[in-house]
Amino acid sequence: MVKFKRRESINNLSASLENYLETIAVLKKEKKYARISDIAKSLDVKNSSVNVAINFLTENGFVIHKKYGYVDLTDQGEKIALEVQRKHSVLYRFLNGLLFIDSEIANKEACKIEHLVNEETIHRLERLHSLLNKYFLTKDEDIANLKEYLEKREE
């Protein structure tokens, strides 16, 4: 059994630990609570792995968890979960809604990128997307043309 330690990423948490927080937030929204096994199922890892991570997150003030009980986020944990969710959402919408990347792939890529880009980058990506939507993609025709252009390979 190895203890987790803090690492890179904005809040000093590893991608893996950020994922645990994000997943707890999603589960809480979906079913009002998050159990160890729910988290394990969502992330496709074993209960024991979740346990180790949750112990670390508990000891460091990101989640609340007493033995055999539900897992909850502290304010600090929730703040990070929300930040990661926002990054995911902006990235997903950019990839799927503007670049027309297949939704499953867009989701997977967003999942990975969300842990390693700065908030400022996300902000500017979001601004670019909304600027284009507002001024250059007002008609269905514009959108169809963009899609066609992006998919083209030759030239």
Added chain:
Amino acid sequence: MVKFKRRESINNLSASLENYLETIAVLKKEKKYARISDIAKSLDVKNSSVNVAINFLTENGFVIHKKYGYVDLTDQGEKIALEVQRKHSVLYRFLNGLLFIDSEIANKEACKIEHLVNEETIHRLERLHSLLNKYFLTKDEDIANLKEYLEKREE
């Protein structure tokens, strides 16, 4: 001493191993050859770490290296190095040249993202960038306006 194994990422190589290949390609372009210690310096890791990685890459046909000699890429290794370099370049130009992210940060983010996005995503990002350059960012004024818009926080 632990053996490397193949993992995710397009070509089935981990981000770390892709980085070694990319670095070798860069060094070869810069100084015509790549030594273990050059690679270590570039990646800010120790010689011994480079050695372990290079042994794995040699055994699996990505690089050529005999004891105490220079490191070279096989065709297979070079192919991957070029792909990663292309991803880096598209990502960097998008982040720095279109989103106006500070060049050092843009470079760091490109370095991380380059190992986990599909070629198709890179292609579309490049197409979007060149489309915008061609039709909507022809005057210096347009570019300045975009920069201002992207940086804005309110509203």
Added chain:
DNA sequence: AAACAATGTTAGATTAATATAACTTTTTTT
């Protein structure tokens, strides 16, 4: 060519993240 410096290699240790397997607690079923 001997001495020294630089570079490269190897073995073993460490870290983060995961898994397996045995065990405990809680929940559900009968």
Added chain:
DNA sequence: AAAAAAAGTTATATTAATCTAACATTGTTT
């Protein structure tokens, strides 16, 4: 309420990637 199932916990093992430290080889200087 006893038995069975489900969920949670713990210890130990494994993997990728790195490090330290000892050692070997090569290159450079005198």
